[in-house]
Amino acid sequence: MTQPAKLALEDGSVYTGEAFGAVGEVDGEVCFNTSMTGYQEIVTDPSYRGQIVAMTYTEIGNYGINAEDVESGKPHLAGFIVKRVTERPSNFRSEESLDTYLRRHNIVGISGIDTRALVRRLRSGGAMKGVLSSVDLDDASLVRKAKASPGLVGRDLVREVLPAQSRQWQGNLSTWAKLPQEANPAFANAEFHVVALDYGMKWNIARHLQDEGCRVTILPGTATAEEVLAQDPDGVFLSNGPGDPEPLTYAHDCIRGVLGKVPVFGICLGHQLLGLACGAKTFKLKFGHRGANQPVMNESSGRVEITAQNHGFAVEEESLPACLEVTHRNLNDNTVAGMRHKEAPAFSVQYHPESSSGPHDSRYLFRQFREMMAQKV
Numbered sequence: 001m002t003q004p005a006k007l008a009l010e011d012g013s014v015y016t017g018e019a020f021g022a023v024g025e026v027d028g029e030v031c032f033n034t035s036m037t038g039y040q041e042i043v044t045d046p047s048y049r050g051q052i053v054a055m056t057y058t059e060i061g062n063y064g065i066n067a068e069d070v071e072s073g074k075p076h077l078a079g080f081i082v083k084r085v086t087e088r089p090s091n092f093r094s095e096e097s098l099d100t101y102l103r104r105h106n107i108v109g110i111s112g113i114d115t116r117a118l119v120r121r122l123r124s125g126g127a128m129k130g131v132l133s134s135v136d137l138d139d140a141s142l143v144r145k146a147k148a149s150p151g152l153v154g155r156d157l158v159r160e161v162l163p164a165q166s167r168q169w170q171g172n173l174s175t176w177a178k179l180p181q182e183a184n185p186a187f188a189n190a191e192f193h194v195v196a197l198d199y200g201m202k203w204n205i206a207r208h209l210q211d212e213g214c215r216v217t218i219l220p221g222t223a224t225a226e227e228v229l230a231q232d233p234d235g236v237f238l239s240n241g242p243g244d245p246e247p248l249t250y251a252h253d254c255i256r257g258v259l260g261k262v263p264v265f266g267i268c269l270g271h272q273l274l275g276l277a278c279g280a281k282t283f284k285l286k287f288g289h290r291g292a293n294q295p296v297m298n299e300s301s302g303r304v305e306i307t308a309q310n311h312g313f314a315v316e317e318e319s320l321p322a323c324l325e326v327t328h329r330n331l332n333d334n335t336v337a338g339m340r341h342k343e344a345p346a347f348s349v350q351y352h353p354e355s356s357s358g359p360h361d362s363r364y365l366f367r368q369f370r371e372m373m374a375q376k377v
Contacts, residue, residue: 008133
């Protein structure tokens with residue numbers, strides 16, 4: 001027998017479906033992702049900490065779960081919403097079902113609701129606080145809990161996902177995830193030392209840095225500039241991560257301390273933190289950019305890149321200081337999707353060039369970072 005579950009939003013709307021994954025109750029900001037595949041990478045992306053994620057594609061779980069494709073050691077999202085969850089996955093790489101995987105990691109899920117109606121509501125009203133429960137099925141109670149939940153603004157969610165200590169990346173090269181013409185075995189031996197500040201970093205980022213001939217030392221995102229520079233890096237990478245970038249003053253201070261001393265490359269949250277460290281401001285987007293099909297314009301080449309994105313905040317262009325210039329734009333809403341420092345060797349993008357999952361259009365940025373380090377050596 002199936003167990004009922006309910007999703008309640010802070011605007012008073014309630015959706016009834018069937019529970020899967022763990023039995024329980026969670027709160028978080030309800031958002032949606034437009035990817036057709038990649039649910040495993042989404043579930044294990046630390047950037048989704050504090051969020052209940054709805055997938056717009058109708059059938060999720062059809063190719064199962066395997067240990068090779070995870071982006072961190074465990075799922076980080078608060079809850080998972082799908083139209084239909086596949087109970088019997090079919091793929092030669094599958095090791096377990098999505099339902100079993102979420103249950104094992106105590107992640108609450110709901111299926112069988114009208115995800116199209118939910119996404120239309122979020123698109124019109126913006127991302128909302130919500131509660132997902134398979135233990136409390138009282139509508140009024142759930143709506144009260146949704147309204148009382150903390151949301152994302154002003155919270156330091158990075159401290160909930162960052163690593164406890166530094167470590168050397170020991171993962172495999174990412175050539176398994178690349179098109180044949182993209183693989184470059186000549187870079188398999190480490191030529192540069194990169195310190196990656198981990199605010200909730202996806203593992204495929206470290207794989208790509210390794211592919212480009214980098215030895216990667218991962219430090220917690222709370223590390224100071226002195227601790228970073230003590231590693232004698234050839235470059236510093238600023239990772240993705242969850243939530244609001246403004247409360248992370250320790251990260252702003254660290255970035256200011258390394259700018260101009262070594263090349264810097266930031267992705268997603270790292271992009272926002274670079275902007276804040278230089279004096280720009282950030283703001284919360286209405287419903288964010290989440291999916292593997294987001295168009296971005298490269299301002300220098302005029303080339304349109306299809307990108308993977310996952311963020312609910314953005315850098316405010318009007319606040320950019322004179323030392324920063326826009327290099328990429330999101331073509332859906334014209335927000336800043338990339339920028340470059342005019343005086344120091346530093347650049348960043350709001351999207352995910354490492355994809356996983358997603359298109360490969362922007363992986364050249366890792367090569368660009370490598371070339372920047374080569375010029376400084």
